[in-house]
Amino acid sequence: MASPEQNALLEILQHIGIYLGTTVLLVPIAKRIGLGSVLGYLSAGILIGPWGLQLITNAEEILHFSEFGVVLLLFLIGLELSPATLWSLRKPIFGLGGLQLLSTSLLLWGALLLFNFNMITSFVAALGLALSSTAIGLQLLHEKNIFATKAGKTSFSILLFQDLAVIPMLALLPLLALPDAPADGSSVNAWLAGAKALGVVVGLVLVGHFALRPTMRLLAKTGLSEIFTAFALFLVIGIALLMHWVNLSMALGTFIAGLLLADSEYRHALETVIEPLKGLLMGLFFVAVGMSIDFGLLKQESSLIFALVLTLVGIKALVLFIIGRLAHLPRCQTALFAVLLSQGGEFAFVIFSLARSKGILLADTIDLLVLVVALSMMTTPLLMFILDKRAAARLKLKQHAKQTHTPENQQFDEETPPVIIAGFGRFGQIIGRLLHANQIPVTLLDHDPDHIERTRKYGFKVFYGDATTLSLLRAAGADKAQILFVAIDDREQSLALVRRCQRHFPHLKLIVRAWDAEHYFAYQNLGVEHIYRETFHTALRSGGEVLSHLGFSDSQVEQASLRFYQHDLHLLEQMYQVRDQGLDALADTSKRLRDHFNQTLEEDEQALKAYCRQQNNQKKGE
Secondary structure (H helix, E strand, O other): OOOEEEEHHHHHHHHHHHHHHHHHHHHHHHOOOOHHHHHHHHHHHHOOOOHHHOOOOOHHHHHHHHHOOHHHHHHHHHOOOHHHEEEEEEEEHHHHHHHHHHHHHHHOOOOOOHHOOHHHHHHHHHHHOOOOOHHHHHHHHHHOOOOHHHHHHHHHHHHHHHHHHHHHHHHHHHHOHHHHHOOOOOOHHHHHHHHHHHHHHHHHHHHHOOOOOHHHHHHHHOOHHHHHHHHHHHHHHHHHHHHHOOOOOOHHHHHHHHHOOOOOHHHHHHHHHHHHHHHHHHHHHHHHHHHHOOHHHHHOOOOHHHHHHHHHHHHHHHHHHHHHHHHHOOOHHHHHHHOOOOOOHHHHHHHHHHHOOOOOOOHHHHHHHHHHHHHHHHHHHHHHHHHHHHHHHHHHHHOOOOOOOOOOHHOOOOOOOOOOEEEEHHHHHHHHHHHHHHOOOOOEEEHHHHHHHHHHHOOOOOEEEEOOOHHHHHHHOOOOOOOEOOOOOOOOHHHHHHHHHHHHHOOOOEEEEOOOOHHHHHHHHOOOOOOOOOOHHHHHHHHHHHHHOOOHHHHHHHHHHHHHHHHHHHHHHHHHHOHHHHHHHHHHHHHHHHHHHHHHHHHHHHHHHHHHHHHHHHHHHO
């Protein structure tokens, strides 16, 4: 007979199996037919939830647990916000973002008053409903490949402002509950709590600025990737618990931490660790949202709920459409922009939950609002589908045409450098310096913390991490880069990196450094066209220098070097053909081609002597 602990473990494993199995089944189907992964997750939650097959019934507990995915999401958003990026987006973030949030909140407040909600309830509900879903917005931006468009950047700016606006909203809610609070000195406690919260935030900023990078550097030097992973998770969870201890938003703390690490060389490595966990938790979050849809309440109040959903989506889409015109978005992008952010957001659940704990909103009202937000989330993939894929394809082509210039006028985006160099050792440095000197931005990946620390002092943008990791390559911008130069010291890792890029980033032009003929052959087996042997070209140039000091003219040195280079390439090609026939075949091929080369040299020497005799005879005749 199983113990209670074993039964609990079995129940957890059963729930995980149900969640994974259902999402694996429904999400690819939803994405295949063009509805997007979000609707697939929501459908999975409806299917297994209390109003579906009833396989899982504790939707509220799962929703609270999966909200940690939102915390991780804010951490990753902080990592993406370097000061330069934040400054370049300052106008759309604070201008368009502030206009959208203020206009939407006021219109929703007035609309909710017309639905007979009281003043405070309407105000709090309007604040929560005015927020769009960062998870859905970013997911659809990446799925539709429109993040780089003007509509995509404007959407990101507004989502970012909304995420920042959650912080003062959460701080405002306790003030709305003050009239009902006891007057027994609680104001003093409130001041003490505020001072404690301020101290924690200041301490977090100081520790993050002075201690985080040295700590991660020491951990990276251990060479144990699992320790670095453990620290990354400890960092996020620890900060979240610390912020919860002082009654502040956990998302606020992790956002600040991410912001402090945005310029760190360990940013991509942290993204590599956090991104998969965030993805799973956000998927679980959407499943929990689908499970939380109360079809009983929907049946009882169907007219009111559908009216609220239409009002919410309609008001937000109208405001966004007007903002899109004010931002001079192309007409074909404006409708896309309006639909993309027309739903309610995950932070609405956080605001409504806090409002319930402070006694601002009643449980029945929150159940109604949660249902409205969940249903509005389902409308976005459907509306995006209605907008037609061909419109998105035309938009993509126009954007590509707009970004295409002649080589002499080409301008590179600092945020997405066109070149990635994997391995910034003695060989990679030469390539990086050459590109840097010609003002071509480069993303550099290396695994040596000391080397990275020294290199960054000279203005290079270097990041710590294992370049063969797919998630790190995505974070470094491999999907948008043009060229990947492979200069990794480890041969097996370099080949693994090439295979991974050929599979996941086929558009990348691969230029590789080979150590020797065997390494060269391995690259040829993979179909790599641009292969450079590390010591060969340097030795060839050095040999030419020797010839020059021995009296050869520049043209003779160039001719001799070119002749030997062509011979060596021919030798490699012939040896590649017989590489599987054993050492004897390789030796015979090498000897045969060497004899042929010697014969060629002898013929060249005879031709040179004849040329010299001809020149001397001409001089004597003159």
